Amino acid sequence: MKARLLAVGRMRPGAEAALFEQHNARLRPRLEVTEIPEARGSPAEIRRREGEALLAALPAAAWLVAMDLGGEAPTSERLAALTARWAEAARPVCFAIGGAEGLDEAVLARADLRLSLGPMTWPHMLVRGLLAEQLFRAQCIRTGHPYHRGWRP
Numbered sequence: 783m784k785a786r787l788l789a790v791g792r793m794r795p796g797a798e799a800a801l802f803e804q805h806n807a808r809l810r811p812r813l814e815v816t817e818i819p820e821a822r823g824s825p826a827e828i829r830r831r832e833g834e835a836l837l838a839a840l841p842a843a844a845w846l847v848a849m850d851l852g853g854e855a856p857t858s859e860r861l862a863a864l865t866a867r868w869a870e871a872a873r874p875v876c877f878a879i880g881g882a883e884g885l886d887e888a889v890l891a892r893a894d895l896r897l898s899l900g901p902m903t904w905p906h907m908l909v910r911g912l913l914a915e916q917l918f919r920a921q922c923i924r925t926g927h928p929y930h931r932g933w934r935p
Contacts, residue, residue, distance in 0.1 A: 783869035785917070786814045788839050789910060790832045790881035793817065801911030808918045813877075815910075825883045833886025836878050844874040846893045848885055849909055853896025861916060862923035864895075879909050 821831035
C-alpha cells in the first residue's frame, strides 16, 4: 500500500522523530511525508488555514484518513484488514494529522475515514510515530510476520 502522511508542523530531531523514522523505515513502501506549516491566529483561524493547506496537498483521487480523537479506534487486526482493502483499491491513501488545534471540519468532512489511536489525546508529533508503528504492525499481520504477537490480550 502506497501511502502519504500529510502532517501539520515540522518534525525536529528528537525522540518523536526517531520513533517515526524507526517504524517508517520498516514499512514497504515507506510513508511519504508532506509537512504543512503551522498557521497563526485564533484556534478557529489556525484550523481553517491548516485545513485548507492539508486539502490542497491531497491528491484528487486519494483515500483520506483523518487522524481524529473522535474517530474509529480499530483493533490492530481490523486496521490490517482496512489497509489490505486500501491496497486492493489501488487509490493513493493519505493520512492527515492536524496541528495543536486539531483538524478543521472541512478536512473531517472530506475524510473517507476518521481514525483514532484511542480515547487519550496524543501530541501531534507523537502521532506520526504511533501511526507508523501501527501501519507496520498491520503490514506484519497481513504477511504473517510474528511481530504482532496476536495471542496477547
